[in-house]
Amino acid sequence: MQATAYTYDSETRSGSVLLDDGTPVPFDAAAFDAGGLRLLRSGQRVRIETADDDGGEAPHITLVTLQTF
Secondary structure: OEEEEEEEEOOOOEEEEEEOOOOEEEEOHHHHHHOOOOOOOOOOEEEEEEEOOOOOOOOEEEEEEEOOO
16 A cells, blocks of 8 residues: 655654545554665655554554655
8 A cells, every 4th residue: 555654753763654545644663664764754655564453443554665666
């Protein structure tokens, strides 16, 4: 799935992305580290992978990496 980087904190390696419908979705350091990135800037197009939570919550991001064409 594609999204746009919205926020990123280099100290915690966490942040959020905006889905194409404008919904913000947070990601944690584990998802950032899984993508092998060193830095993320607001506005960059990214590819994300998600996993469903068992508790009926919204899916959470498991990987964030740059979108390449």
